[in-house]
Amino acid sequence: MTNVLLKVEQLKKHFPKKKKGFSKTTDVVKAVDGVSFEVYEGETLGIVGESGCGKSTTGRMIMRLLEPTDGKIYFNGIELTSLSKSEMRKARRDLQMVFQDPYASLNPRHTVEQILEEPLIVHGIGNKSVRKEMVKEFLQIVGLNSYHAKRYPHQFSGGQRQRIGIARALMTNPKLIIADEPVSALDVSIQAQVLNLMKRLQEDLKLTYIFIAHDLGVVRHISDRVGVMYLGRLVELAECESLYEEPLHPYTKVLLSSVPIPDPTYQKEQILIQGDVAESLPKNGCLFQQRCPFATEACKTIVPELKEVKPGHSVACHLYDEPQQ
Amino acid sequence: MAETATKDMNVQVVEDKVTSPWKEALRTFLRSKSAVAGTVIVLFFILVALFAPIIAPEGINEQKLGDPSTHLVPPSSEFWFGTDEFGRDIFSRVVWGAQISLTVGFGAVVLSAVLGSFLGIIAGYYGRWVDTIISRFFDILLAFPSILLAIAIVSILGSSLQNALIAIAIVNVPNFGRLIRSKVLSVKEEEYITAAKAIGMKDSRILLRHILPNSFAPVIVQGTLAIATAIIEAAALSFLGLGAEPPQPEWGKMLADARIYLMNAPWTMIFPGLAIMLTVLGFNLMGDGLRDALDPKMKN
Numbered sequence: 001m002t003n004v005l006l007k008v009e010q011l012k013k014h015f016p017k018k019k020k021g022f023s024k025t026t027d028v029v030k031a032v033d034g035v036s037f038e039v040y041e042g043e044t045l046g047i048v049g050e051s052g053c054g055k056s057t058t059g060r061m062i063m064r065l066l067e068p069t070d071g072k073i074y075f076n077g078i079e080l081t082s083l084s085k086s087e088m089r090k091a092r093r094d095l096q097m098v099f100q101d102p103y104a105s106l107n108p109r110h111t112v113e114q115i116l117e118e119p120l121i122v123h124g125i126g127n128k129s130v131r132k133e134m135v136k137e138f139l140q141i142v143g144l145n146s147y148h149a150k151r152y153p154h155q156f157s158g159g160q161r162q163r164i165g166i167a168r169a170l171m172t173n174p175k176l177i178i179a180d181e182p183v184s185a186l187d188v189s190i191q192a193q194v195l196n197l198m199k200r201l202q203e204d205l206k207l208t209y210i211f212i213a214h215d216l217g218v219v220r221h222i223s224d225r226v227g228v229m230y231l232g233r234l235v236e237l238a239e240c241e242s243l244y245e246e247p248l249h250p251y252t253k254v255l256l257s258s259v260p261i262p263d264p265t266y267q268k269e270q271i272l273i274q275g276d277v278a279e280s281l282p283k284n285g286c287l288f289q290q291r292c293p294f295a296t297e298a299c300k301t302i303v304p305e306l307k308e309v310k311p312g313h314s315v316a317c318h319l320y321d322e323p324q325q
Numbered sequence: 326m327a328e329t330a331t332k333d334m335n336v337q338v339v340e341d342k343v344t345s346p347w348k349e350a351l352r353t354f355l356r357s358k359s360a361v362a363g364t365v366i367v368l369f370f371i372l373v374a375l376f377a378p379i380i381a382p383e384g385i386n387e388q389k390l391g392d393p394s395t396h397l398v399p400p401s402s403e404f405w406f407g408t409d410e411f412g413r414d415i416f417s418r419v420v421w422g423a424q425i426s427l428t429v430g431f432g433a434v435v436l437s438a439v440l441g442s443f444l445g446i447i448a449g450y451y452g453r454w455v456d457t458i459i460s461r462f463f464d465i466l467l468a469f470p471s472i473l474l475a476i477a478i479v480s481i482l483g484s485s486l487q488n489a490l491i492a493i494a495i496v497n498v499p500n501f502g503r504l505i506r507s508k509v510l511s512v513k514e515e516e517y518i519t520a521a522k523a524i525g526m527k528d529s530r531i532l533l534r535h536i537l538p539n540s541f542a543p544v545i546v547q548g549t550l551a552i553a554t555a556i557i558e559a560a561a562l563s564f565l566g567l568g569a570e571p572p573q574p575e576w577g578k579m580l581a582d583a584r585i586y587l588m589n590a591p592w593t594m595i596f597p598g599l600a601i602m603l604t605v606l607g608f609n610l611m612g613d614g615l616r617d618a619l620d621p622k623m624k625n
Binding site for chain 1: 345346515516517519520521522523524525526527530534535538539
């Protein structure tokens with residue numbers, strides 16, 4: 001039976017815009033605006049979307065590296081947003097993160113051994129010799145050698161550094177790993193290696209991933225289910241195959257049609273959308289209405305809710321609720 | 326057997342290549358001729374200070390009042406740097422003075438670097454109102470000309486060499502504070518700090534193990550250069566009669582006392598002055614070299 005490991009309810013993050021002049025009202029940027037989803041134990045949930053759609057912000061809020069403006073996060077039965085700072089620190093043992101830039105996420109003044117040992121020290125795991133052994137063990141698990149332990153991060157390639165980043169996230173034996181664009185800074189050939197490593201680790205260590213990326217191919221390769229975000233909202237959430245084979249939301253369709261296909265003779269039906277990500281967002285209704293070729297009157301007034309239209313396939317679009325009304 | 330042998334060889338090769346960021350900085354530092362020259366000068370004065378009891382032919386206050394022929398004697402084989410108005414051997418006093426000047430220089434800089442780094446790191450990391458209070462405090466200190474502020478502090482505390490040291494330390498606090506604050510502001514945005522938080526570290530550990538080591542290089546550079554200024558400031562305070570008390574052979578004090586003999590016995594002034602100049606030069610050259618080695622971006 002698949003258990004819900006993480007449940008996110010109506011998560012919101014609003015950043016205040018700079019005040020203009022003396023006006024007292026502060027505008028807000030709704031980076032994430034009411035996102036809800038569940039993550040099942042042992043699965044990989046991919047989150048895709050273009051730059052600035054709030055996917056990284058969502059990941060960071062689950063870790064509480066950013067404080068959510070509103071919403072609830074249930075992890076393993078515990079509500080994370082109500083935890084105190086020190087309780088949250090302890091909870092992070094089960095909840096780790098892999099970062100995008102392997103050149104920036106490792107402290108340049110620490111050796112690999114120090115980097116990998118630190119999570120153990122912080123959470124009080126083992127004594128010195130046990131910790132050193134674990135460092136060696138995990139280096140081997142991620143495909144490095146134990147003699148790498150004494151080296152500094154700058155002596156590694158990007159792919160190796162990302163393996164170190166993954167090893168660091170694994171040290172405390174977490175249940176959930178949030179991977180924030182873990183391969184987008186790597187060469188394509190290295191991307192595949194790291195992705196396969198992550199897949200293998202998932203099977204071996206019974207991990208659950210939230211995999212945040214903008215690369216649709218990468219997400220398809222690794223995910224069991226995929227959520228598509230647009231301007232801070234989750235517009236579609238479905239099983240990986242069902243989403244890629246039969247996208248429902250107009251935005252998802254556009255997004256998928258933008259993926260180049262490595263076949264010169266292939267004539268794809270290109271869906272083009274007008275405009276850019278809107279400068280001034282619509283106040284009411286669907287955020288995609290200005291660019292959507294199928295926009296109706298309802299789209300301009302009512303915010304579409306994420307609803308399950310087929311088993312395991314949810315979409316936030318008015319095109320799919322009309323027959324029921 | 327063969328397998329273990331190759332493994333060992335691998336380890337050997339790898340060990341040789343391991344370089345810490347500090348070691349690399351040291352290599353860059355040693356490549357610069359002026360930095361090495363500066364270090365040699367500084368080391369020379371440190372050795373002089375350490376071995377003053379052996380080097381100095383006489384004590385700091387051995388006077389030959391009974392024998393006027395030894396007063397204000399020009400440099401000779403007996404008195405290398407000549408003697409002063411009381412018949413004291415200037416060479417001995419300059420040698421003893423190295424102890425005082427270097428102690429004041431190091432002491433003041435260490436004190437202000439510790440205080441300044443502490444305040445700066447707190448201001449930079451916590452931001453908001455903490456930052457506002459600490460930064461405004463720095464601004465207030467910086468609003469006064471440093472020597473004037475030092476004079477004011479010494480007048481409050483009473484004039485002695487120790488109080489001069491404290492005054493110089495306080496005057497230099499904002500320099501270190503601002504420097505480390507600005508560095509912390511950039512370091513705390515680095516992803517490895519976010520990673521440290523994600524791991525579940527406490528603020529104190531993040532500050533001490535991650536932010537401080539990555540923000541400290543400019544403080545070392547600034548510190549070396551500040552020792553030079555501190556020595557000059559101590560000399561200036563002593564020159565004004567607010568630092569060393571007679572008969573302490575502080576270089577600035579010696580300059581002040583020799584002022585009236587400038588025309589007929591210039592050696593009383595030249596040698597303490599040269600000592601100050603050389604020490605300051607040494608620290609400046611060394612500081613420049615350290616800056617190039619540790620923090621190439623600071624070069625302008």
